[in-house]
Amino acid sequence: xDPRHLLxxxxxxxxxxxxxxxxxxxxxxxxxxxSLLFTAGVFCARGDLTLGxxxxxxxxxxxxxxxxxxxxxxxxxxxxxRRPDSRFFKQEYIEKAHSYFExxxxxTIVLARFIPIVRTFAPIVAGAxxxxxxxxxxFNVVGGLVWGVGVTMLGFxxxxxxxxxxxxxxxxxxxxxxxxxxVLLEVRKARKQGGADKSVAADSSR
Numbered sequence: 001x002d003p004r005h006l007l008x009x010x011x012x013x014x015x016x017x018x019x020x021x022x023x024x025x026x027x028x029x030x031x032x033x034x035s036l037l038f039t040a041g042v043f044c045a046r047g048d049l050t051l052g053x054x055x056x057x058x059x060x061x062x063x064x065x066x067x068x069x070x071x072x073x074x075x076x077x078x079x080x081x082r083r084p085d086s087r088f089f090k091q092e093y094i095e096k097a098h099s100y101f102e103x104x105x106x107x108t109i110v111l112a113r114f115i116p117i118v119r120t121f122a123p124i125v126a127g128a129x130x131x132x133x134x135x136x137x138x139f140n141v142v143g144g145l146v147w148g149v150g151v152t153m154l155g156f157x158x159x160x161x162x163x164x165x166x167x168x169x170x171x172x173x174x175x176x177x178x179x180x181x182x183v184l185l186e187v188r189k190a191r192k193q194g195g196a197d198k199s200v201a202a203d204s205s206r
Contacts, residue, residue: 023065041155062144073127113147
């Protein structure tokens with residue numbers, strides 16, 4: 001899953017397919033997202049990839065992936081929330097995405113772009129829930145633009161400004177940590193809340 005290796009091996013087409021899969025297919029949650037886009041931007045700055053093609057391809061793939069995810073969620077409906085765990089699917093992923101919807105509403109479609117796992121399952125939950133298609137489509141386009149184009153351009157601009165090859169892996173490490181941090185904070189918050197609920201239940205039973 002090394003972003004540099006993936007781009008050197010599969011190029012722009014591989015990048016587009018990975019973004020599409022991670023954006024809305026159930027099996028795409030483990031694929032690299034932010035780090036891959038950033039590295040693609042760096043490759044564009046070096047001249048290894050064509051910036052215009054990458055930006056258009058990534059944007060369309062991100063939007064199309066979420067559209068497919070929404071359609072899958074709409075087809076599966078409430079049954080999605082009762083689906084048993086498997087190797088590539090766990091109910092906790094759905095619950096995590098659902099909790100973001102309860103907190104942020106439609107803005108989740110944009111915010112989820114920057115959060116691993118939630119990025120994959122948010123459009124599916126939106127389709128299984130009550131979010132109107134027009135509302136979803138609007139936030140999907142905005143999210144695809146801000147995330148797909150924004151993160152790629154960040155890599156491109158930084159790649160032009162400094163000798164990024166020397167610092168590429170440390171920067172990718174920072175991006176991965178920054179992406180995972182919100183998930184870890186949510187897990188910690190949920191555990192604290194669970195502990196608080198158990199304490200309240202214990203006190204009330206006395």
